[in-house]
Each structure stands twice: as structure tokens, then as C-alpha cells.
Amino acid sequence: MKLFKSLKKTMIALIAGVTVSTAAAAGIGGLSVQKVSADSLPQQTDSNLNLDVKAAIAVDAKTGQILYAKNAEQALPVASMSKLMTVYLVLQAIKNGKLSWNQEILPDEASQKVSQDTHLSNVPLKADHKYTVKALYQATLIYSANGAAMALANAVGGTHKNFIDMMRKEAKKMGINDAEIYTANGLTNDEVFDAKYPGASDNAENKFSAKDMAIIGQRLIEDYPEVLETTRIARMKFKNGTDETTMENWNWMLPGLAKAYSELPVDGLKTGTSDSAGACFTGTVNKDGHRLITVVLGAKHDSQEDLSRFVETQKLMSYCYNSYSYETIKAGKSFKNAASLPVYHGKDLKVAVSSKNDTDVWLKSSVSSANLVAKLSGDKKLYKDGGLVAPLKKGQTVGELSVKVKGQDLYYLDGATSIKIKAKTDKAVDKANIFVIAWRAIKGVFNR
Structure with a gap:
């Protein structure tokens, strides 16, 4: 022993x-995962797809794989598509218990004043009437109501400036570093009256890249998939304390609207339109169980009835489904070497x-x-x-x-x-x- x-x-x-x-x-x-810097995403275009837009991107909603990219990292005006970030923060506040769907909000003066501008997309809000968070949220997403978006922002942030600071902070957390954010609804700084962001010029407006908007869209759907229950609504009445307003979704690719296409079951997300932005659209479609997010910026907008943004989006979505196959690498797969x-x-x-x-x-x-x-x-x-x-x-x-x-x-x-x-x-x-x-x-x- x-x-x-x-x-x-x-x-x-x-x-x-x-x-x-x-x-x-x-x-x-070993091979560490390589990264591309914020300004080095290559063009991923195809000679068979000619999009008449300033910038565009198409990504897989689950993985974030980029299937198409044209000038995708150029920050451009996006107008009302800014409301997607506003909605994200509203849903975050509801999740955290800061707001509830049935909570009633009295519009602040600037929000109420903006809501009365008939040249903008709006549901008119009364200064002496309270509106539920749910009603304002629906008006924001379905009808792109500018006053409603501001009222929600004020409720979440306490002041409009605080909310813009929250938007900027959240953008950074999402990895968005090139955005310019001044308003909760995408209007220019002077169009929101007393809610204008201090120190910014009157004509300052929100700018995001197509990639930025894809990131926001992906995070919104991933973190709050219930948003699609509202973005897919084609028409709804807004009648909470106002003269009844019929809201028709500005996303005309939804079933039953002007640019619906049966081969592409679009169910979101948000349009944006202004003189500087042109016609913009962050869209999402779920075909055969495979969801895409697309963004087009700066499409033609010759009239209120111009369908260009939807035509270009349809081309982009169809291109992705027709030019790619969806493959699953199964668990248990081994690779040579x-x-x-x-x-x-x-x-x-x-x-x-x-x-x-x-x-x-x-x-x-x-x-x-x-x-x-x-x-x-x-x-x-x-x-x-x-x-x-x-x-x-x-x-x-x-x-x-x-x-x-x-x-x-x-x-x-x-x-x-x-x-x-x-x-x-x-x-x-x-x-x-x-x-x-x-x-x-x-x-x-x-x-x-």
C-alpha cells in the first residue's frame, strides 16, 4: 500500500x-464573428430589381439577416415613420406599469393644437376631454394621428422634451447612432408649436436610415408582437368624445385597401410622408410563416393618391420571396472540419x-x-x-x-x-x- x-x-x-x-x-x-462598422454595409442590390427610391432595405424579422440593401445607412427624413419609436416606448411604459390601456389622458395644449390642423393626418382632440391610451394608440398607428402621438409622448415622458430624450436614448440602446430626433410624430420642430425641442432649428426634422427603421421594426415586432393586432386594422372609428372620425389605414397594402396584393399578406407597419421625406413605408409581411420587414425611403409622391411607395415595396417583397429559399439548419448538424x-x-x-x-x-x-x-x-x-x-x-x-x-x-x-x-x-x-x-x-x- x-x-x-x-x-x-x-x-x-x-x-x-x-x-x-x-x-x-x-x-x-476558431473564428470570431466578424462585425461591420456602422457605415460599411455594402450595397446588396440586384440588376433584376430596379427600385425607384432613395434608400431601401429588406430583412428577416426574426434573425435580422439582410436580403437587400440600397443606400441603407444614409440618414434621411422619415416623417411619420418616427411614430414607430414612439409606439415602442408607449408599449414599454405599459409593460412596465407606467401606463395602462384604459388610463385616460387629457391632451396638453400643444398636442391639442396640432390635432386641429386639418392639413395634417389627425383625429381632432378636445382640450377639455380625456382619451384612453388605447384610443390614442390606435389613432397613432392606424391613422397616423399627429396630435394623438404627441399626447401619448407627453404622458410617457412628462414633457415633450423628456420624451424626445427618451427616444434618443432608446435609439442608442438599439444600436442606432446616426439618427436625428426632434419630435415624437415626425413633424418638423416648428410644426409642434410649444412642444418644439429647445435649441434646435425650426426646420429640424427626424432622420433615420433605412437600416435604422428596420432595427426599430424588428425590435417592435420581437418585443411587442401584439402591435400587429393594431397595424393590420384597415379601418376603424374614432369617436371618443369627438365628432366621429373614420380612420382608414394609410398602409394601402392591407387587405381591402387600394394596393392590397393577395400574394403578399401585409399586416404592418407604418407610412411616412412629407415634402422632404417623399413617400416612405416600413412594411412587414408574413408569407408561408416567414416574416420580412422592408423599408423604402424617398419614393415618389406626386399626389395624395400616389401608390409609388407600395409599388416599390411590393417589388421588394416579391423579389425576396422569389430570389431566396428559406432553409433551416437543424439541431445536431455537424460540419466538415x-x-x-x-x-x-x-x-x-x-x-x-x-x-x-x-x-x-x-x-x-x-x-x-x-x-x-x-x-x-x-x-x-x-x-x-x-x-x-x-x-x-x-x-x-x-x-x-x-x-x-x-x-x-x-x-x-x-x-x-x-x-x-x-x-x-x-x-x-x-x-x-x-x-x-x-x-x-x-x-x-x-x-x-
């Missing part, structure tokens, strides 16, 4: 001093790994799932001397697969240029016993 204990101590000392594991020799395969990771002091020197969860990607018609290639990065927190420390459980997350597509560049709203998938172990690996570890250490010394 004493001899055994002495031998064991010797082995442990030998291991501590000279262990050169085969795991270290194997090394760690990225199928295993080294193990430190395990019974096995390597462990097979594969994708942990289903992940979706749009592939151009010219490529297929056979074009998917991956590089594997192990989780360094689980490593010692170049290998994953045993024991390992089956299904344990041990790293990340960075998947690219041969023949197709990938770009995402968050700046990623590859598909990011968690990598899991395909089987358990027990820790090797002391004798196996010692023998490997000795072999390592002689193999140097």
Missing part, C-alpha cells in the same frame, strides 16, 4: 510538471460537436445548403491547456459555430457576417483515470 501511494504521488508530480496533452497539440479551431474539439484529461482525446439549436437562413437561388461551411470556436472558459476540461456532459454547450455560405455574403442588422450557432457535445466524456493521465504525460515527454 505504501508503495502504491508513493507511486501515485510520483505520477501526480510528474503530471503537474511535464503534462503535454494531446489536446494542446490538437489546438483550438468543424466537427470536434480537443478534450483535456478525458477518456477520449476529442469530442464530437454539432449545432445545438435550429437556425434559419435565407439562401440565394444560386446556392444550396451544400454551400454551408463552418469554423468552430471552443468556449475558452471551459478550457485548460488547449482542451475542454473533462468530464463533459452530452448536449453541453462548449462553443460556437460560425457558418458562412460559399457564393453568398451574409450581413445582419447587428453587424454579424456569419450565422452564429451554439455548439454542443454529441456524447458525454468522462475524466481519464490517474494512470491514463500519467501515461499520456510520459508519452508527451518522449514525443517532444
